[in-house]
Amino acid sequence: MPSDPNHILEFPGGYTRSVGPVIGRFLSELRDGRLVGVRTRDGRVLVPPTEYDPDTGEDVTDEFVPVGPVGTVTTWSWVARPRKDHPLDRPFAWALVRMDGADTALLHALDLGVFDEGAAPPKFLKTGMRVRPRWRVERSGAIGDIECFQPEVTMITAPTRLEYRLRSGRALDRFLEGVSQGKIIGHRCDVCGQVIVPMKGLCPKDGVPTAQEVELPDTGTVTTFAVNNLPDPRAPEVPFVSAYILLDGAGLTMLSLVAGIPADQVRMGMRVKAKWRPREEWGKTMANIRWFEPLDEPDVPFDAIKDYL
Ligand SMILES: [Zn+2]
Structure with a gap:
């Protein structure tokens, strides 16, 4: 897992730079409460989408594919003591989540209902865990429109x-x-x-x-x-x-x-x-x-x- 996940969050999909049509479409869909990926020429679905297939360097197609609403945790890293700039103010996990229908995974915060600062990760946090996004009510077309992910069946x-x-x-x-x-x-x-x-x-x-x-x-x-x-x-x-x-x-x-x-x-x-x-x-x-x-x-x-x- 990344040693500095904070750095990573700013990177995938280039969330903070000016956006082209592919990322723009992804963010517009987020604003509407939907997650989409883009199909590559060899048929895979990238979420978050990129303008180029990271494997081949080819342009992606113009086909956008709805994914989710549920995804699977492929890997995670526990944050027992969140910092000020973290998305949640209580312990959480950074997780790579592969949405159903996608071939790549999205990095986001995973809220497991743990409130005690410094607490160990709960036992039910596992690779393969099924999670879904918790959408903000007011959305602006940014990755933060998903406040975080949470377990599919309420572990709480x-x-x-x-x-x-x-x-x-x-x-x-x-x-x-x-x-x-x-x-x-x-x-x-x-x-x-x-x-x-x-x-x-x-x-x-x-x-x-x-x-x-x-x-x-x-x-x-x-x-x-x-x-x-x-x-x-x-x-x-x-x-x-x-x-x-x-x-x-x-x-x-x-x-x-x-x-x-x-x-x-x-x-x-x-x-x-x-x-x-x-x-x-x-x-x-x-x-x-x-x-x-x-x-x-x-x-x-x-x-x-x-x-x-
Ligand atoms: Zn009181």
């Missing part, structure tokens, strides 16, 4: 479930008791004032114990989401969407399924409401909320949710 799902089991202490017990009565209860932190839900008995930001209960509505906003293609017993069908939802009034997102809308229409900023199971089926479990469904309300602007991503 598993740790979250694990947390429920491991920390099934009084706070969680109280939370589930609320859910068993159709209420969503959070804790307000005395230091930062934010409402943590599901509460854990302490503020993850300030590390102080929390006890002040606040009832939250069952409406919220999708911050980030992932389209999952592996069947899950909780999901209505494949593909399904798992999303981080910022409940109205909450200071932290919670993970849930989103349904009642085709997977490819789910978007950041979408307003949603909990779909509860029939009351007679309620138990002391998060499963009382089957999933979240779209509300007929305008999307929340990106600026209003960007601090919760």
